[in-house]
Amino acid sequence: MFVHLSIHQPKPGREQDLIESMHRFGAAAAGAPGLREVHTLKDLRGGRLVGLAIWEDEESWRRGVEAMRAAVADDPLDEWEEHDPEGFALVEI
Numbered sequence: 001m002f003v004h005l006s007i008h009q010p011k012p013g014r015e016q017d018l019i020e021s022m023h024r025f026g027a028a029a030a031g032a033p034g035l036r037e038v039h040t041l042k043d044l045r046g047g048r049l050v051g052l053a054i055w056e057d058e059e060s061w062r063r064g065v066e067a068m069r070a071a072v073a074d075d076p077l078d079e080w081e082e083h084d085p086e087g088f089a090l091v092e093i
Contacts, residue, residue, distance in 0.1 A: 004061055
């Protein structure tokens with residue numbers, strides 16, 4: 001199992017723009033071989049947004065992530081986020 005986790009901090013008034021971008025990112029992986037599930041989540045205490053994608057393995061993620069990145073390539077994320085997202089590449093141990 002391979003998990004890609006990203007934590008985003010939207011700028012005030014830009015949360016919905018960022019959520020829609022995250023939804024486009026996830027939707028671009030629909031049907032990708034090895035994708036188990038993808039979610040956009042919100043931390044109720046801090047307002048951060050979390051992208052969670054669970055894949056069969058890292059190779060599946062590497063093959064699928066390019067379509068996901070392409071889906072949001074033109075989104076002005078620097079206008080919507082306080083800073084670059086924090087990203088994690090996680091494997092079960």
